[in-house]
Amino acid sequence: MTEVVTKQELDEAFAMFYGMAASLKDLASPPVEVADEERVAAAKRVFLKGIDANFATQLDACVHCGACAQACQFYLGTEDPKYTPVHKLDLMKRVYDRELSPLSWLKKFIVKDITADDLRAQQELVYDSCTMCGRCNLVCPAGINIADMVAMNRSALAAARLMPDELRFMQEGQEADGTIFGADEDLFRFRMDALQEKLGFEIPIDKPKADVLLVTTGLDIHxxxxxxxxxxxxxxxxxxxxxxxxxxYEGANFGLLSGHEGTKKKMAAKLANAAIEVGAKVVIVPECGHAFPALRWGAAEALGKPVDFDVMTVSEYFGKAVMDGRLKLEKDKESRVVALHDPCKVGRWGGVFEEPRAILKAIGWELHETESNRAYNFCCGGGAGNFLIERANPLKRAGYRVKMAEIEKTEAKTLVVSCGSCRMNFEVGKVNAGDTIPVESLAAIIAAHLPKTEGAKA
Ligand code: SF4
Ligand code: SF4
Structure with a gap:
């Protein structure tokens, strides 16, 4: 493998990037002044449009068993009942009860109407303390899809112009430039030129036709x-x-994370149209948890028709190639005990579990599974954009502790990840907690174990 970036360069870039991310709140333009009635009306429009028969049934189905609380890293990490997952749906339930439920004529007298202050208070519940990881969905005996309904809450708050400043800054930036963190085309080309020089071969950019469209993200570019x-x-x-x-080239989608439907669809459509133009059979999204659902399920939604390309994440694409023999990897001379973190959107949502494990097996590393793993893996605590929200720092740390406690028990010497947001949250969590376990990218690990001889052709 060619070392494209040294440990010291990575550490320096991380410190610089973390400083940049910490200033997003100050960089955000002043929020638009909107009358409270308008905010409430806009949020209600989103709820009333989004609550279909399926969600209506679910909103009536809670049996108050409390299982979802035990599934959520934010509840477990804080033991604060306000972070119980189903409570995050209370506002939406009030709109449903008063305006859509079969007993709405009666509930109007009993259930309080929502206010702009309720919406402001909801920010913390659906942005800061929910990564839409979906772990609570799995344990709910009533089959309530809390994560998807939290996403609808984010859309309602976005419509009410009540996104957290950091996410508003990111969404507005991506809406204007198509990319994030200022990773414009010049920087993209500069980085690709630098990579090309280090790798010693030409990186194909703008080929008219190709089997695979590779997407990156501003996080990786920086x-x-x-x-x-x-x-x-x-x-x-x-x-x-x-x-x-x-x-x-930008796989991140701050429309999805902020709840801004327009930006979400625009970014997904841009990538989907590029894939169609080049005739790609597969789009490989980078090690970025939300880039995966944003395109895998968002492409058809954005274009309003089915698409005929597959969307795979890096670990899935290479893991499948290892499993069917198209990619051979070299075993390390000495085994290494490692832990693997299954990213929520790639694992629980996308079902990518065996592929990264096949890669680790192929290189001879000894995987010590964490107590929660695969579909039931705990979130790192920093997904769905909350890793950029400054006031969410204590919550992120609480989530980090829940997962890191499991990782420590494995006695692993390395933590392997395949999501940049998870990696970022683990790195920041380590700094805050004084932990030292190295966190490594699966994509980089694969490249470090490519045989010296010509590999099998795809
Ligand atoms: S989706 Fe994840 S973070 Fe959100 S409430 Fe459920 S378990 Fe907690
Ligand atoms: S697990 Fe489901 S039924 Fe139980 S309290 Fe949570 S939402 Fe309600």
Whole structure:
């Protein structure tokens, strides 16, 4: 493997990036002044449009068993009942009770109407203390999809112009530039040129046709270049017919994270149209948890029609190639005890579990599973954009402690991740807690174990 970035360079980039991320709140433009009645009306419109028969049934189905609380890292990490997952739906339930339920004529007299102050208080519940990880969904005996309904709450708050400043800054920036953290086309090309020089081969950009469209993200362009470099090196090794696009390289989607429907669909459509234009059979999204659902399920929604390409994350694409023999990896001379973190959106939502494990097995590393793993894995505590929200820091740390306690029990020497947000949250959590376990990108690990000889062709 070619070392595209040293440990020291990574540490320095991380410190710089973390400083930049910490100033987002100050960089955000002043929020637009909106009358409280308008905020309430806008939020209600989203709820009334979004609560279909399915959600209505679910809102009536809670048996108050409390199982969802025991599934949520924010409740467990704080023991504060306000973070019980189902409580995050209270506001939505009030709108449903008063306006849509069969007993709405009666409930109007009993259930209080929502106010702008209620909406402001809801911010903390659906942005800061929920990563839409979906773990609570799995344990709910009534089958209530809390994570999807939290997403609808985010859309309601976005419509009421009550996003957290940091996410509003990110959403407005991506709406204007198509990318995040100022990773514009010049910077993208600059980074690709630098990677090309280090890797010693040409990186295909803007090929008119290709089997695979590779997408990256501003987070990797600024920070996790080992993940991007590892992915490119492995695709090159496998002889895959792939391309990046200078007009469609940003996989992050701050429309999805902020709840802004317009930006969400615009960004998904941009990538989907680029994939169609190049005739891609597969789009590989970077090690970025939410980039995966934003395109895997968002592409068809954004275009209003089915798409005929697959969307795979890096660990899924390479893991499948290892499992069916198209990608051979070299075993380490000495085994290493590692823990693996299954990212919520890629694992629990996308079902990608065996692929990363096949990669670790192929290189001879000894995986010590954490107590929660695969579909039931605990979130890192920093997903769905909350890792950028400053006031959520105590909650992120609480979530981090829940997962890190499990990792420590495995006695692993390395934590393997395949999501940049998880990696970021673990790195920040380590600094705050004084933990030292190295956190490594699976894409970089794969590239470090490519055989020296010509690999099998895809
Ligand atoms: S989706 Fe995850 S973070 Fe949100 S309430 Fe459920 S368990 Fe907690
Ligand atoms: S697990 Fe389901 S039924 Fe039980 S309290 Fe939570 S939402 Fe209600």
């Amino acid at each position: 920070l996790f270049q080992d993940a991007t470099g590892g992915t490119i090196e492995t695709l090159h090794h496998m002889g895959v017919d792939y391309t990046l696009r200078s007009d469609a």
